[in-house]
Amino acid sequence: MTATATRRRRGRARGITAIEAAIGIALGGSVLAVAVPAFVRNLSFSRLGEATNGLERIGTRAIAGADGKTCDEAFPPSAPLTPASVPRGKATIDADPDPWEQPTWRALDFRPSPPGVAHWFSFAFDRAQAKGQSSFVAHAHGDLDGDGQTSTFEVRGACESPPSSGGANGNAGTSKLAPGMYVDREVE
Numbered sequence: 001m002t003a004t005a006t007r008r009r010r011g012r013a014r015g016i017t018a019i020e021a022a023i024g025i026a027l028g029g030s031v032l033a034v035a036v037p038a039f040v041r042n043l044s045f046s047r048l049g050e051a052t053n054g055l056e057r058i059g060t061r062a063i064a065g066a067d068g069k070t071c072d073e074a075f076p077p078s079a080p081l082t083p084a085s086v087p088r089g090k091a092t093i094d095a096d097p098d099p100w101e102q103p104t105w106r107a108l109d110f111r112p113s114p115p116g117v118a119h120w121f122s123f124a125f126d127r128a129q130a131k132g133q134s135s136f137v138a139h140a141h142g143d144l145d146g147d148g149q150t151s152t153f154e155v156r157g158a159c160e161s162p163p164s165s166g167g168a169n170g171n172a173g174t175s176k177l178a179p180g181m182y183v184d185r186e187v188e
Contacts, residue, residue: 048144048151048186050112050113050119050120050121050140050142051120051121051140051142051151051153052153052181054110054112054121054123054140055123055138055139055140055153055154055155055181056155057108057110058108058110058123058125058138058155059138059155059156059157059177060177061108061109061110062075062076062108062125062136062138062157062175062177063157063175063176063177065107065108066157066159066173066175067172067175068172069159069172069173070161070171070172070173071129071132071133071134071159071160071161071173071175072129072134074134074159074173074175075127075134075135075136075157075159076103076104076107076108076125076127077103077104077127078104078124078125078126078127079102079103079104079105079123079124079125080102080124081122081123081124081141082099082100082102082105082122082123082124083099083122084122085122086121086122086141086142086143086150087119087120087121087122087142087143088143088146088148089143089144089145089146089147090146091118091119091120092118092119092120093116093117093118093119098115104125105125108125110123120142120144121140121141121142121153122140122141122142123138123139123140124138124139124141125137125138126138126139132160132161132173133158133159133160133161133173134158134159134173135156135157135158135159136156136157136158137154137155137156138154138155138156138157139152139153139154139155140152140153140154149185150185151183151184151185151186152182152183152184152185153181153182153183153184154181154182154183155177155178155181155182156177156178156182157175157176157177157178158175158176158178159173159174159175159176160173160174161173162174
């Protein structure tokens with residue numbers, strides 16, 4: 001065998017040096033340092049989608065249901081926090097056969113997820129009325145990490161009667177969804 005062939009053979013047979021291993025570990029650690037926080041952030045945002053999408057659906061359906069109605073009948077009545085206990089630290093599957101059969105949730109055609117599928121938030125709908133006006137606040141509450149601090153999301157809408165009617169002559173009111181969404185402790 002020639003000297004060149006022997007050198008080549010020795011070069012292929014040698015193992016990884018300590019420096020090469022350290023560089024590999026450093027590169028792997030760098031990738032993990034970037035990937036893990038991004039994964040956790042995306043997981044939290046996917047859970048937050050339940051609240052934001054759910055409230056968007058509730059608000060849109062409440063406004064659509066008010067179309068052509070007087071402000072006194074524009075929005076469905078208030079609905080309690082459903083489920084009554086805010087999920088803490090893990091998704092919940094409704095133990096009650098169907099807590100979403102409450103008349104307001106049926107009127108809004110709302111449930112956060114299909115039956116038997118876990119969800120992370122409790123929802124409520126509060127309606128307020130005064131002469132010639134009504135409004136609502138739809139809200140979602142969740143404790144994503146189980147620490148007792150809840151995230152709160154809200155959307156608001158209102159109906160106002162035309163100024164000349166004062167709400168008394170049965171004229172349809174004008175219903176609008178307030179712009180934006182109130183958020184308290186988005187990722188608590």
